[in-house]
Amino acid sequence: MLLVLLFFCWFLLGQGSAQQCRLVSPQNFVASPAPVSSQTPTQTANIASQSSSFATQSSSTASSTPTLSTFDYGTDPVRGVNLGGWFVLEPWITPTLFQNLNDSDIVDEFTMGQMMDNDTALDVLQGHWNSWITEDDFQAIKAAGLNHVRMQIGYWSVPLTSSDTNYTRNVDPYIPGAWPYLLKALNWAKQYGLHVILDLHGAPGSQNGYDNSGHRTNNVNWASDDVSVPRTLDIIKFIASNLGGMIDILELINEPGGFVSAINNALPGYYKDGYQIVRDAAGNDLRIMIMDGFLGVDAWQDFLTYPSAQGVLMDTHEYQIFNYPQLQLSFDEHINYSCQVLSQLSSYAKSNIYTIIGEWTTAPTDCAKWLNGRNIGARWDGTWQSGQPTFGSCNGMSGNMSAFSSDYKTFLRKYYEAQVAIGEAIQGWVYWTWKVENADDWSYQRGLEGGWIPQDPTDRIYPNICSNS
Ligand SMILES: *[C@@H]1O[C@H](CO)[C@@H](O)[C@H](O)[C@H]1NC(C)=O
Ligand SMILES: *[C@@H]1O[C@H](CO)[C@@H](O)[C@H](O)[C@H]1NC(C)=O
Ligand SMILES: *[C@@H]1O[C@H](CO)[C@@H](O)[C@H](O)[C@H]1NC(C)=O
Numbered sequence: 001m002l003l004v005l006l007f008f009c010w011f012l013l014g015q016g017s018a019q020q021c022r023l024v025s026p027q028n029f030v031a032s033p034a035p036v037s038s039q040t041p042t043q044t045a046n047i048a049s050q051s052s053s054f055a056t057q058s059s060s061t062a063s064s065t066p067t068l069s070t071f072d073y074g075t076d077p078v079r080g081v082n083l084g085g086w087f088v089l090e091p092w093i094t095p096t097l098f099q100n101l102n103d104s105d106i107v108d109e110f111t112m113g114q115m116m117d118n119d120t121a122l123d124v125l126q127g128h129w130n131s132w133i134t135e136d137d138f139q140a141i142k143a144a145g146l147n148h149v150r151m152q153i154g155y156w157s158v159p160l161t162s163s164d165t166n167y168t169r170n171v172d173p174y175i176p177g178a179w180p181y182l183l184k185a186l187n188w189a190k191q192y193g194l195h196v197i198l199d200l201h202g203a204p205g206s207q208n209g210y211d212n213s214g215h216r217t218n219n220v221n222w223a224s225d226d227v228s229v230p231r232t233l234d235i236i237k238f239i240a241s242n243l244g245g246m247i248d249i250l251e252l253i254n255e256p257g258g259f260v261s262a263i264n265n266a267l268p269g270y271y272k273d274g275y276q277i278v279r280d281a282a283g284n285d286l287r288i289m290i291m292d293g294f295l296g297v298d299a300w301q302d303f304l305t306y307p308s309a310q311g312v313l314m315d316t317h318e319y320q321i322f323n324y325p326q327l328q329l330s331f332d333e334h335i336n337y338s339c340q341v342l343s344q345l346s347s348y349a350k351s352n353i354y355t356i357i358g359e360w361t362t363a364p365t366d367c368a369k370w371l372n373g374r375n376i377g378a379r380w381d382g383t384w385q386s387g388q389p390t391f392g393s394c395n396g397m398s399g400n401m402s403a404f405s406s407d408y409k410t411f412l413r414k415y416y417e418a419q420v421a422i423g424e425a426i427q428g429w430v431y432w433t434w435k436v437e438n439a440d441d442w443s444y445q446r447g448l449e450g451g452w453i454p455q456d457p458t459d460r461i462y463p464n465i466c467s468n469s
């Protein structure tokens with residue numbers, strides 16, 4: 001199965017875009033069904049002892065900010081949203097920002113730095129950092145019954161000094177400057193009682209070739225040169241040393257492309273080294289998150305488990321829209337598909353490490369404008385690749401919810417509840433994403449307004465959604 005996945009992604013990389021490799025292993029199709037209602041987050045001795053060594057209170061580095069109590073991972077479910085498109089741009093999340101640059105060759109933050117005058121680019125970025133997410137959003141996220149935000153940062157925004165690394169600190173052509181805005185955000189999170197997962201979303205050389213790594217490219221070089229991985233470890237060390245008391249979880253890297261063999265080979269070593277570096281720099285209170293690299297959680301059996309490691313969590317992402325076989329699923333089949341994933345995740349979580357679904361969506365199509373990259377269409381309606389199946393019109397599937405039918409909104413609610421139930425049967429979930437300019441099917445904020453996302457995430461209209469599949 002993995003070979004199929006590898007081949008599929010290499011084929012697509014060859015086609016000039018890596019976006020669609022953000023997929024879920026088809027093995028989930030054949031996993032046996034498990035009713036969510038029968039699952040409780042029971043802990044093995046393994047995980048319980050892991051938990052007890054982390055019962056101490058995190059200390060705050062900034063005395064002026066309120067102290068946030070420790071989150072009881074494994075007992076309390078993580079309920080969160082990503083603050084996508086804030087400190088690492090994604091054209092589909094903020095299309096007007098990109099349109100206003102007047103250059104259609106600017107497809108990500110890398111090309112933005114490359115093709116624009118530095119001062120103008122910095123000006124645009126600062127305007128965005130100041131306005132895309134504000135204190136009001138943190139308040140609204142708290143009011144929506146959520147307890148976590150997952151925030152993204154690109155390596156180019158981490159201000160290493162010459163004593164922090166012997167590798168280059170040159171981040172050309174990126175425009176740095178987001179760091180102080182991140183610090184401000186961490187204070188808001190504390191103020192509103194929200195716990196923070198910070199993830200390194202863009203690594204030197206790009207770890208997946210997606211625009212959301214900062215650089216949309218076929219040259220996924222993070223693990224192919226000699227310096228990017230050790231350089232990333234210095235960056236992780238800087239983050240752990242400087243933000244240790246301000247964040248709850250540091251995720252060592254987002255969506256490393258395990259389908260690239262060099263990355264597949266480098267990842268276990270990177271995670272082990274990163275684990276030790278964070279422990280040395282920030283002590284035992286800071287939790288460490290690793291991501292399955294699209295290999296499925298089962299590829300990480302017995303990896304960084306207690307007692308050889310402590311306080312490590314697994315992140316897995318769940319999308320069903322970045323390849324044709326998954327797009328072809330009916331709405332009911334999408335829900336069923338989600339439910340099928342549970343038995344695998346929960347058995348992994350019970351015998352290995354706490355596991356959360358760190359990205360997922362209610363969107364059942366790839367219709368959101370530029371989701372597959374700027375100037376790229378959708379598979380759904382055939383506006384991208386010719387000679388492939390199509391599934392219908394994109395009208396009423398994405399964009400403004402005023403065009404969503406009531407049947408569609410009913411589906412979005414069911415799909416939300418199914419995925420929340422699955423997340424809560426393991427250690428939790430973080431929706432992608434809080435805010436999107438014009439793709440309401442992806443926006444938690446708009447889902448609250450439209451009613452397919454409940455004001456209280458524990459409300460259920462379909463309490464047995466997975467047992468019915
Ligand atoms: C794009 O063009 C508009 C209209 O000419 C102009 O007002 C704006 O400043 C331009 N944007 C940039 C980033 O140059
Ligand atoms: C850089 O190299 C020097 C000399 O080998 C070493 O003492 C120092 O610890 C290194 N710094 C970092 C941040 O790795
Ligand atoms: C700005 O532009 C120059 C090229 O003209 C580049 O060398 C420099 O590193 C750029 N970036 C920043 C952040 O100054």
Ligand SMILES: *[C@@H]1O[C@H](CO)[C@@H](O)[C@H](O)[C@H]1NC(C)=O
Pocket residue numbers: 029030033332333336337340469
């Ligand atoms: C759900 O998946 C299972 C296992 O693949 C299958 O037997 C069942 O028919 C599916 N149900 C629906 C509604 O698709």
Ligand SMILES: *[C@@H]1O[C@H](CO)[C@@H](O)[C@H](O)[C@H]1NC(C)=O
Pocket residue numbers: 400401402437
């Ligand atoms: C969505 O459509 C409604 C009705 O046409 C309009 O009032 C509203 O401004 C639109 N919202 C956005 C975010 O474009």
